Amino acid sequence: MGKEELVVGVYADDLIVTDACAEDIDSFKREMVAHFRMSNLGALSYYLVIEVRQEKEELTLDQSAYTSKLLERSGMAECKPCVTPMEERLKLTKASTAAKVDATLYQSIIDVDQRIVFPKTGGSRLQLTVFSNADMAGDIDRRRSTSGVLVFLGLALISWLSLKQKVVALSTCETVDCVDGGQIVIEFVETGRLLMDILTKPLGHLRLTELKEMIGMEGYKG
Template identity: 75%
Template sequence: MWRQGKEELVVDVYMDDLIVTNVRTEDINSFKREMAAYFRMSDLGALSYYLSIEVRQGKEELMLGQSAYASKLLEQSGVAKYKPCVTPMEERLKLTKASTVTKVDAILYRSIVGV
C-alpha cells in the first residue's frame, strides 16, 4: 500500500503489470507520475480485462465477470454447441467395465480443469 494523505492507494502487481486503485483520481495520477520518474512505463487506461476476469466500471460500481473465460472453456471442451439441461448426463445410463465409449483425452481434460 502506498499512502498519500488519508487515503490508501492499493497497488496490485502481477508480472510486469500494475493495477492501481483509489477513491481519488488525483492520488492515482500522483502515484503514476512518481513511478514514471523511476521506471519506463505506459498507462493502458481503465482496467477492462485482467487474469481472465472481465471488468466493467461504472460511476458507483465495479462489475467482475468471467463469461468470456467460461465460453472459451465450453468451446475448448466441445460442449458449447449443446443445449443446457437439468441432468447433464444420459438418464438411466448403465456403466460397465467393457464400455464402448471413446476414451477421454487426458491432456485436454487437464488443460480444461486447470491441472
C-alpha cells in the same frame, strides 16, 4: 499518500492501481513513470481473463467471452445445456466399463475452468468468509474424501476448490491451533446451508439450483 490506502495488484508486467482518492493514484503513476518505462492504459477494462465494467455505483466483472472460448476449446460450444452436471448419487469407480476419456485434455479444461469466478455486483461489507466441508469417503476405490471450499468477499464468490484428499487419515491439529490463537472463527452451518455440497456431491436439479442461487451463480448474466 493521504489517509486512504493505495493498493497495487501486480501480475507479470501489468499493474492495477486502486484508491479512493484520484490524486493519490495520479501521484503514484508520476512516481512510477519517473523510474520505469510505463504505459497508462486508463480505466481498467480487462485483466487476467476478466472483463471489467465500471459504473458510478458499481463494478461488474464478466467472463462470458472467456467462458465461450473454453466451451469451444472443449468441443462443447454447440452442446445443449444440462440441468445437472452429474447424474444424481453417481458413484465413480475404476472398475467402470465406460469409454475412457483423454485424461490430459480433461485436466487442462478443469485447470482452466478454475479461473472462472461468479461475482455479484453492488456494494456489501467486505468481510472474508470461507465455507469448507468434505464428503465421507466418496472415492469407493480408495476410501478418500473430496474436499470443497468456497471463499466469499462480501457477497462475491472470489475463489473455490474441489479436490480429492491425498490421504485417508485426517488431522485437525493445525486448525485447532489457529482457532485457539484467534486467527480464525469457526461457526456452525446447518445442513440446508452446506454450500460445499455443490463441489463434493452429484446433486439433483432442485438442490443444485438452490445452492447455485445461494452462491450467486443462478440467474447471473454477464
